[in-house]
Amino acid sequence: MPPLLYNLFVLIVVFLGGGAPACSAATDTVKPGHVVGGKDKVVSNNGKFALGFFKAPAPNQEKWFLGIWFNTVPNRTTVWVANGGEPIMDAADAGSPELTISGDDGDLVALHPTTKSIAWSTNVSAKNSTSNSNNTAAVLLNSGNLVLQDTSNMSQSRTLWQSVDHPTDTLLPGAKLGRDKLTGLNRRLVSKKSMAGPSPGAYCFEVDEDTPQLVLKLCNSSVTYWSSGPWNGQYFTGIPELIGNSPGFHLGFFDNSREEYLQFNVSNEAVVTRNFIDVDGRNKQQVWLDSSQSWLTLYSNPKVQCDVYGVCGAFSVCSFSLLPLCSCMKGFTVGSVKDWEQGDQTGGCVRKNQLDCVGSNTSSSDSTDKFYSMSDIILPDKAESMQDVDSSDECMKVCLNNCSCTAYSYGSKGCLVWHTELLNAKLQQQNSNGEIMYLRLSARDMQRSKKRRVIIGVVVGACAAGLAVLMFILMFIIRRNKDKNRSENYASRKLLDGDVMSLLDHKLCGEADLKEVERVCKIGCWCIQEDEVDRPTMGQVVQILEGVLDCDMPPLPRLLQRIFERPSSVSTSTPVFLFVGSPERQ
Template sequence: MQMLSLVTNITLMAVLLIFLSFSLIVSLSSGAHTITGNQSISGDETITSKDESFQLGFFKAGNSSNYYIGMWYNNKKVSRDPQTVAWVANRQTPVSDRFSSQLKIVGGNLVLLNESQSIIWSTGVNSSSSNSDSATTVVILLDDGNLVLRSGLNNSDIINIWQSFDFPTHTWLPGAKISYDKRTRTKKLLTSWKSTEDPAEGLFSLELDPVGAQYLIKWNKTTQYWTSGSWNEKDKLFTLAPEMRLNYIYNFSYVSNKNESYFTYSMYNPSIISRSIMDVSGQMKQLTFLDTTQQWNLFWSQPRQQCDVYDYCGAFGSCRESGLPFCNCLTGFSPRSQPEWDLSDFSGGCVRKTDLQCGRTSEKYEFLRISSNNKPPNSSTSLAVGTYGECESYCLSNCSCNAYSYDNNGCSIWDTQLLNLSDDNSNKIITINVKVASKDLPSDKKDNGVIIGAVVGSILGVVLLMGLIWFLIIRWRNNRRFIGQTGVEGSLVSFVYRDLHTATKNFSEKLGGGGFGSVFKGTLPDSSVVAVKKLESVSQGEKQFRTEVSTIGSIQHMNLVRLRGFCSEGTSKLLVYDYMPNGSIGAHLFSKDGLVLDWKTRYQIALGTARGLVYLHEKCRDCIIHCDIKPENVLLDADLSPKVADFGLAKLVGRDFSRVLTTMRGTRGYLAPEWLSGVAITTKADVYSYGMMTLELISGTRNSEQQQQSESEEDGRKKFFPMQVADILIDGNKDDDILKLLDPRLNGEASLKELTKLCKVACWCIQDDEEDRPAMSQVEQILDGVLDVNMPPKPRSLQLFYDNINDAHVVFYTEESSTSS
């Protein structure tokens, strides 16, 4: 019995010791937001902020086999497949086995141990100076996405000894700083990922200028290619970042003192999820998560054009804005690393398919002639030769010569790689000849004589017979279809005048007319219906006209009318567009015979028109100002989707159209005040016109229509709808007041929230000072529900006009109702 009792006691003690030893290793509980000294993260373990907005743990980037410790969005609204990563610890040193690796506190520091239990990343805190150790140190993931290392046993001596906000990677979260420390002369900057599947430091970074109060985007932390402009403390914005003006979602602030200078931002509405990133594209992007689409929505980006990013396509790569992919290798070249190109990492550039060889060689070389918008930034050598041929001969005989150019400044030789080449069709300023092996260039002298002779000899009889049949078919078709059509700039067609004369039945069925010319309905031989616009007062020459038309034809968007072709014969200039079966919105708003557009359709028209204008203003290679936004220039397709017409035509028509606009009298209709003041016209002129048109979309009547005395206000003053809207918005106190603004034909059936929002947007758009008007991209964001909109002030000039029309001395002038193509 004593022996049995002894064995039992020993067993109990062993179990107790095992229990105590295991109790020293504490597992992370589900939903934990901290890591203490005796805890670690490994495998699929994570910690989550208290409000569950962010999560920290091991993640894998894309299809890569590497794992990283990082933080990602965990909000229920944001999809976690794939994860949206906001911060990465070991971006330069990944691990391959997350189950054998650990994130834990060692010696007062948060460290990452790899599979061999070697430290590959650490917070790098001097534990002796901070009086911290593993027993009193804790890691906390805060609700704002800041990972904080704290030391202390109680609230009185707790200090933050390290935080991830001081070491941002590619994402700038609200509340974090991008700063310059004046004491240590160090910067906190954003650095792009190397590729979409590699969070290692890429080539592009955003930093604060230590000399001036501005932000810079740099390539390789050396070459600047974008600046925000200096900080304007009065207006709370950077001078070259207009997106910050009238911004009702981000509260930006800039601070500069003797220790540091920094820029930070917060959210006016904390429920909105937003982030700024230094993207792999080399663009700084502000993104907001949109509940309606369940996607990240681009709020703004800089530089706006992808090809403005320095060295985006690498050596011997050419960038183009007109289509995807942005980057292509020159003819005779191929990507240095195709896998990297597939991940949108073009930094490696392109290499020749056949290397240049020095000394005696049987390889023959020729020159690929390319045109570029800019002279490559790499240093070139000027050569003292007299002729084009001598310049070419020198490069051909010099094995280190990559390319040459010859112009009025003489001969330039490039022994280095060529960067920043452009593949777009406009603004070509320099021609460069790139040396390439002859066999890698397309040949125009293919000798197919033997093959052709054999084929022709063997089937001569069949060819003659088929040729005769084909000839008869062609003659028959020529009696029924167009002739003289030639493909131009891709899908554009160059029509001869007599063909369009036939298609429109001698221009007999007029659809409408306006400041640019008259529009006629036509039918092509394939039975497709088109709208043919006869332009009036075109001031451009033949070559310039074709160039501008080619540019217009390359612009395609779901909310823009597509240009199908053109005709240019002498003074006859015509454009051929897709036909819109439901005409213009003006035909329905202002006509008794038109459709009564319900509120949902009207709101989508306002949103779609804004999207079309955003594309013209911000997403084309060159900004396009429409100059004639009005209901007659917003057309409806078969599904009542809006499409903006006549974009780009103001430049074609030139001075004559400007004269027509600026000589209009009486009410300014859709014209912004700056048209009459003579100052330079910007995209904000379109914003003003959009605002006036939106008010008509709400009321169903023209703003400029004189009201009957029976419809006057109670005090006898005549109504002017834009001021009615402003008065009710600012002074009204009932929802019924807002609904009174609605087109009576809708019987009050509209979303009060959307109606109020649209009224506010319209009033902001028609402000006197163009700087007070929002950009069309902000209008789109507001209508999409991403941005909130504040109460607008009353436009001063419209208030004055409103007062004047009640003096009974003003004669109203309205544009002739017209329907554009």
């Protein structure tokens, strides 16, 4: 590890571990005849982990799940879920599910309280004919591993099943990430679909089959979007945070005739740490700090969110520096508003209006479809290169004459066309040279685009001028009014209430498009952010005004915060935001 991270981890291990967790009076074992249900839980002997049933976060609270979580972290943070894809039962049903040892075959099972039907099982009885209900027990170990043991031999128990062989999104100290070469078992992490529940998502973290390295990839595809670099005997070359030796953190990669796996350990058992794949498709190493009651991220890969493959879904653009991260392309709208609100944008966007070629026309020669230019774009995947095409006009005709063509680009790589959904398009970073892509749209979608282009020059110039006028009016009102608080409250109230029209120069007689004014105000406040990283480029401003990108509410710049100071009755720690209307999806 670099000196800073190295010293940080040592400090955490030595001083911030918080001592050994207090042992709980709750049992760590489920024995035959023992039933765990409702709010009951099984707690590891060191008090660090708990096993039990829980309900998914809002708005999916009507589902019961079985899982293991950190018992010492206030907000439930699961490390393993038995049935993420299929809930044990609906919470609307009477009673709560029950966890017990099956009286028939000794499996650990979750039962419906009324019907006693099996909703989940370790399902090892068929593989272990000697096991029965009288000689098996489930134990939650201090490592967070849930094991089903054959206790028929009192001197030495035999493991029949263990949760670490079936990980979900988290790797704990001592657990293995990798393959058993003899049985074919592949232990890999799978992201959650969203923060609204434990349903499995699209991203996987696993050991590469061909090279001794770790990879992040799409679970149901061969697409790999990040790799750790090969193991050199001490660390992975692509994770510089792991360079060096820490007395409290031990990392190893093992490859022998039977297994190939990654494993990490910590010397202080009291340290609460985890390696996991987040819902956003990134692998992270975190440690819990009792002092701040929060997770500290030691490293995260890939570094940039847009480098996660397909994070914004089809027909959307991922922005490296502009908010929001994901936005629908011109002529498209969010496919599932519910999923986007829960943090899952992988479903992407859908067309507002069908293409003419796909509609009533069987021939594309008389199609009314048009092309919309998108600049500074890192081109989507799965482009087809067209040979013997020598100009942009020819490339356009090639695309227009094919009903399945969704976009084209003509540049340094020649003529490229796309016949599928546009996936993994990115808005280039500031001061970078991107390509121009021409998106195929219906004539109806282009009508609004033409109207905007007529006024785009005026609006771009008005962006700075409008902000200056706005600032002048606000300052004039404040200076003119002897009652400073009254003036400030009037101006801030109008902005926060979305009544931006009342702030215009009266000579305009109210003749201004409300949405255009709202958009200019929002862009203006992004342009004067104190941190230059938060400011959009002029190209991005144009794209926002054209509707290619959305623009969320910016934080109120400090200059305006000083102007719009709240009355003393309101806490000064309350964040202030400039509200000028809801963002419009183009």
